[in-house]
Amino acid sequence: MPGPPFPSRPPGGETAALVTQVVDELARRLAGQSVTAPEGPPDTADDARHYALVRLRVLAGVKQAVRNLEDQAAYAAAASGAGYPEIGRAVSMSRQGARRRWPGLVTSSTHHPAPHRPTPRSP
Template structure:
């Protein structure tokens, strides 16, 4: 499954890079192409990170605590607390309902 995911991510990054390059109708150098791939990978990384943050908040809204969230993504409770310091209040509010 991870192999398929990596292949799909590579395809998405290349498609994004092609779209970034399509604004320039001229022939691109190898350097420009590789920089477009880097820009596309960075954009995808940023968007995936935003989705991860939203998912952490969503999990806290249904009562997941730092240990639960950390376990779900392979980090410690302390790591989850450092990444999302405000989730404790969200979890407390969810558990009071």
């Protein structure tokens, strides 16, 4: 039996805004820790460029980490009986998109569709 329905998008984008704020703060802190003081007189344009590139590298790492967590959640959902349509809806993509993203994720041993009830025959 499928679990309770969940909203396909957080109400008002509150979750996305909160995650953006937290990730931005994390990226700024990690970039600040990675940037060492330049030798010689500081050049503000070079310092700004260097900091922006370090922050970009940190954000690329965050994106990869989120993708890995998303993969783990998709595997857990499939292991719990979710099919490609449900997994696709959870990440705002089609069933086909989910199948392309995670090929072979849902197999007959992981997907437990609702039992088929035969339709009554006419006499």
